[in-house]
Amino acid sequence: MTKVLKSNRTITEDKKLLGRLINNHLKMFPDKKKTLEICHTGKFLLFFENMVIHQVTEKPDFILFDGTYKIGLEHQIIVDFESKEREGFFENIFELVEKDLNDDVELLNFLAGCYIVPFVNFKLKDKEYLVETIKKVIKEYVINNNFIENPIIEHIYVQPHSQKNIYPNFGGWWQKKISLEIIENSIKKKNDKIAAYKERELDTHWLLLVIGGLGESSFEMDKTLELKIETEFDKVFVLEDFNNVLYELK
Template identity: 50%
Template sequence: MRKITNNNSIEENYNFLEDIIDSHISELLKDRIKNQQKILEICHLGKFLIFFNGDLNISQISEKPDFILNDGKIKIGLEHQIIVDFKPKEREGFFKNIFDRAEELLKADNTLPNFLANCYIKPYVNFKINQKEELIETVRVIIKEYVLNNNLPDNPIIDRITHTPHSQKSVSSNLGAWWRKDISAKIVEKAVGKKEKKLVNYRKTGILEQWLLLVIGSTGESSYDMNKDFEMELKTNFNRVYILEDFYNNLYQLK
């Protein structure tokens, strides 16, 4: 395994990221909830490409594989895979969807000023799928009351809220603290094996160079971190395999 270094400043990386992804996500942002998965993938790709200092560019946003890159000489197929622990991910996704949809309703409310509300969800609460619409409306009402009157009514879902002025109406959900987990060779092998099955069809398109980008280390209980002592012998037909540790902006090449 080889760690790839990035010596740019935070400001330089931010500017590079904007240059790489803005033209590709501007249309998707018009319906952020519907397109959130593709927006996330493109953001991961942008963070990945920063490490190549402009030597790689996005030629096409595809599906088979996810992206087609160009290094000035050849085309490169890039498949993207987020590695998560699926059990807590289901819970995270349930609450995120509720707060995202409440945010959309609040954005349409002209009686509210712009704000950023960070909502801490009550620990250990669980709800059923058929309660989702009721919960969305509950969250909308609670946040509006808090933003306008600094009052948090009794409710079944939000424990506390912090809010600050912002450039738009924005809501985030926070499930609290969790134990962080390190990625293992077995988990990586399983993720690579899942994507390996698609390689033959990808190469039939004429793009012989195929890379795989694995993403770990986002926020939440479902995420994995990279252990500094991690090592593995990876056998795969991908030409290159990388792991992007998203939150810490670290990139490792496994093959």
């Protein structure tokens, strides 16, 4: 039977604890992929008492420690790949723009959320045009508070920040409920690798599946699912990231 876990702390308390759990590890692993894994794992640990990230590794992704036991944690994000391909295209474009804007001495530090025009699509051959257009639109808005009409960005939200960062916001969407088949396939994919994880001298092995992000590619949990899981992982969890709910499936 699926067990639902929720944090009893306030949002402020959770944020402070999350910082203590992950900040030192984030300094050691600045790449975006590992940063996201560390943030997810930190959020996961908010549902437990006195558990920390002992080590950021590979095979498994993390070693946790609760004061008594060392726990191997493998991490897996579940997304809808067709939607993710579109999101990834724009995310890559915005990374290139951000890199150029960081070299622009005319701009002070800022954080800009750029709302993408709904259903708009471009080809790879449009890459240079997109980068230059987005740069021009963001710079004009940040410096002069003037929004240039364009076919890519519908609206920009800017706030003070410690560095120059931009990100695409894909607006509203109908979030899909995750299916039993998707969960089972994700578990099987990781289960095939557990022999390598068990070569480490660890007390137990857990699997963390993460859903519920902020894009069209994300899923939300279907609480009506009847899960019958066969896996060598000792525990399997689903973290619904945005809603901050943890489901213990095994």
